[in-house]
Amino acid sequence: MKISVDTQSCVSSGQCVLLAPETFDQNEDDGTVVLLAAEPPSGEEDAVRQAELTCPAAAIRLSGA
């Protein structure tokens, strides 16, 4: 599973970070998403799928899931 994020459309809700803290982080300055890993660490796959579904800005894309 490959993850990509669109920082332009991100609205800094940080919901992905609460769900999958090993995969996503938030920029200290404006709260936008920072991708920590291009693929989810093992054990975080379901959380990353949930993050894609719940992202308020639809800014998370998964491919090859």
Next chain:
Amino acid sequence: MTTTEETPRLPFTRADALAIAPDYAALRRRAPVSRVLTPAGDPAWLVTSYEEAKEVFRDRRFGRSHPAPEQASRISYAALQDGPSGDFETEERDHKRMRRMLAPAFSAPRMRALGDHIAELTDRCLDDMEAAREANPGEAVDLTDFLAFPLPVLVICELLGVPYADREHFRGLSERIAVMDGGEDAQAAMAEFMAYMTKLADAKRADPQPDVISDMVAFQAEDPAFTDEDLARMGAGLLFAGHETTSTRIAMGTLFLLADTARRDRFAADPDGQVNQTVEEILRLTATSGTGLLRYAHEDVEIAGTRIMRGDAVLIAGDAANRDASVFADPDGFDPDRTPNVHLAFGTGAHVCIGANLARTELRTVFPKLFRRFPGLRLAVGIDEIPVRTNRVAGGVERVPVEW
């Protein structure tokens, strides 16, 4: 619109604290978007279906401001969500500025760091609740007084930098600004609330602290277009939203868990394993708004075949969307095993609740602690005896009497 039927008027009546009004599903069966009258008696569109609610939340052609505010439909006579807010010309810029200013303070890493402290505060609330019961063993204890109100207030006070000692003052103001037929009194309370925040901002200007009001003051020094009034209104809004909504979720989440003994026992047997999913289901099911969230169309928009004209008021009934049977099987059933559970309790899109991570962190801390401390917690009255606050913008219940 040609119809011989009377246009339904909000707020609708529900059977008890755990239910939503059947009117929503009845409207949704006919169309995802319906013509209604607001509590103030003005026309608006009510969105009751999940897909269309999500669509309106995400569509930037809807905003909180109005192209001609004096002509806008009024929602209620409260002092918030009552009508248009902000400047039509600059809304998007102003909103982005606000998010940029506040997002770091409410980020997930900050909320995680706050987790241990929230746990300590929860323990203290539960100690007080236990002491109250021991002092008066024959009497039920009101969970609202000991947990649902004080915990979110303690947390938001620390985060914003508001003295906890002032809680009864802003609790009273918070109640008054949100009364839907409050009128002059709601406006007077809002003016008082803003004066309170202005005074607090002055104190932070003189002596900055690591808190959100100090952040806003620092931000203002960089951007004078962010006026004292903007700052006061935003501060009041954050203080209101930061405690009122979470208080309601704690009170109503407890009601959901206590409404069925098997459900309570299942949660109490494995609180840490169950909590995340249980909190999401509580968020999905708790109905907290009598009107839904307000938007105005900034241009003509077609939603699900309905033409919405520039300037029309649109109310997004998240409570109804979260029980849309086309998305959630057995939509009124409490099922923590639902997966995925992509509810709209925090809205979605650019205006998504900035406190979502704070609320989740609090709720995920509170329920395991509550049921580990009192695994046999039960309601002292029937669900139908819990008074629902129907004339409040953020809904809620008057009290949650419990025993153990």
